[in-house]
Amino acid sequence: MSAAAHEVAGVLERNREGLSGICSDSWQARTLHALRKCRTAALGGHIDRCDDPSCGRLHLSYNSCRNRHCPKCQGHKREAWIRAREEELLNVPYFHVVFTMPDTLNKLCLHEPKQLYGLLFRTAWSVIRDFGENPKFMGATTGMVAILHTWGQNLSLHPHLHCIVPGGGVTAGGKWKYGRSKGKYLFPVKAMGSVFRARFVAGLRKEQGKRQSPSFYQNLFGQNWVVYCKRPFLGPPQVVEYLGRYTHKIAISNHRIRNLEEGSVTFSVKDYRHGGKKSLVRLPDAEFIRRFSMHVLPKGFVRIRHYGILSSCRKKTVLPVVRVQIGGIATKITREPLRHGICPMCKKGKLVTLMVFDSRGPPKHWLRKLEKQNIRPQD
Incomplete structure (x- = not known):
């Protein structure tokens, strides 16, 4: 599936100063802040290299929040x-x-x-x-x-x-x-x-x-x-x-979000009472966050x-x-192997972690190496 054009994290980020006031308790606020930081420099990250000799490409990845409410971590x-x-x-x-x-x-x-x-x-x-x-x-x-x-x-x-x-x-x-x-x-x-x-x-x-x-x-x-x-x-x-x-x-996937106009969120809904007919709902940021936090x-x-x-x-x-x-199941379910940790470029080699870094980012000498390969953070 292609990357979503808009994310829940985008709504949370532009309202980061007021999240605690919208949530009903501190646990909800902590959860939303974790979602907001997911796969950003705020959580640190790691630099990996593909172990396939014909590839050997470096990869810069920011850490995920691993929260069960996060649209990007499931x-x-x-x-x-x-x-x-x-x-x-x-x-x-x-x-x-x-x-x-x-x-x-x-x-x-x-x-x-x-x-x-x-x-x-x-x-x-x-x-x-x-x-x-x-x-x-x-x-x-x-x-x-x-x-x-x-x-x-x-x-x-x-x-x-x-x-x-x-x-x-x-x-x-x-x-x-x-x-x-x-x-x-x-x-x-x-x-x-x-x-x-x-x-x-x-x-x-x-x-x-x-x-x-x-x-x-x-x-x-x-x-x-x-x-x-x-x-x-x-x-x-x-x-x-x-x-x-x-x-x-x-509660809502990133792919359902259609637009993030200033101060509001537009997302798609299905009306299952009428055969799954699709329509759009537009909510102010505060109301969207309040509903999401429930x-x-x-x-x-x-x-x-x-x-x-x-x-x-x-x-x-x-x-x-x-x-x-x-008796057992007659038709065995066949699935491709999980590809977590596989190089996204060559699809063959495994990613080997060379270093990890915190929110301060990787050292300058690693940044220069990444710049030579025009590396951008990987999801």
């Missing part, structure tokens, strides 16, 4: 994570399930995100787990990979979980058992929605208690609690495509979680046994 993380998940795929149908919170809870999410989002994860898994263990639907322990998204296309607050769930599970006797209709159908979404709402409200009442009025909890039962389940993926490649689209996605997660909060037979403590023992019972 590519390699996403690819590495996807490849690890490919090794765990089973030769079974997979379903895409979405759990959505009503906008009535948005204000509470802004003030206590760790509590609300944690409760969302726990409640969603309890619904999937118990429906799976119900003999009426599956009668086995299934698994789930859940990914938290907090945004809508216009950067508004819209907390929801994207989940992938295998169409079967492992019985108490260790046998694989397919779900209803051999994986063509998962669980009834209306029943899931009712249980999801009841359990979430009960959990919220337990954690919030009398800090909220009885009418607040009662009103939640009058809201739409959407649980959506798509038809099963056609096969493992489609599951991987899903993972690539959702795992390390952030999606900075609390420090240390885990936004991708694995449950059941896909959890880290069970998958190493359960998945090999299941593969023996149901």
Whole structure:
């Protein structure tokens, strides 16, 4: 993909003096300042040389911020994570399930995100787990990979979980058992929605208690609690495509930004209610930054979680046994090797770091060497 014409970092940089006043807490401000400095001289960098004798070219690179909210730092993380998940795929149908919170809870999410989002994860898994263990639907322990998204296309607050769930599970006797209709159908979404709402409200009442009025909890039962389940993926490649689209996605990518007029940001949005029709939204800088900062997660909060037979403590023992019972994936997914650390010029040699430097920049004798080759910083 070609480089984006405009970046979130550009908006943050021209508003760097006022970021703390826009953010609701110091953690958000620290995160935005990290994004602002990403791959600039402010974070220092390193000089590398290609180890291929026929190339030997020098490369100047500025360090990345490595922040999970940064539009420029997700590519390699996403690819590495996807490849690890490919090794765990089973030769079974997979379903895409979405759990959505009503906008009535948005204000509470802004003030206590760790509590609300944690409760969302726990409640969603309890619904999937118990429906799976119900003999009426599956009668086995299934698994789930859940990914938290907090945004809508216009950067508004819209907390929801994207989940992938295998169409079967492992019985108490260790046998694989397919779900209803051999994986063509998962669980009834209306029943899931009712249980999801009841359990979430009960959990919220337990954690919030009398800090909220009885009418607040009662009103939640009058809201739409959407649980959506798509038809099963056609096969493992489609599951991987899903993972690539959702795992390390952030609130807005740089490629969606169309213009950075003085004092405002114009970006593209898709209206999924009308077939994905595209339009443009223009926001003042302060409002764009305020909306973007709403999606900075609390420090240390885990936004991708694995449950059941896909959890880290069970998958190493359960998945090999299941593969023996149901067979492996017929078509092996082939991918090109990760090219991180490969010379971008010759595409053959590996980059060897010759020196690292801080925000003061490389020594003058290195600058002269770089100037001879007309070297510019590499992303």
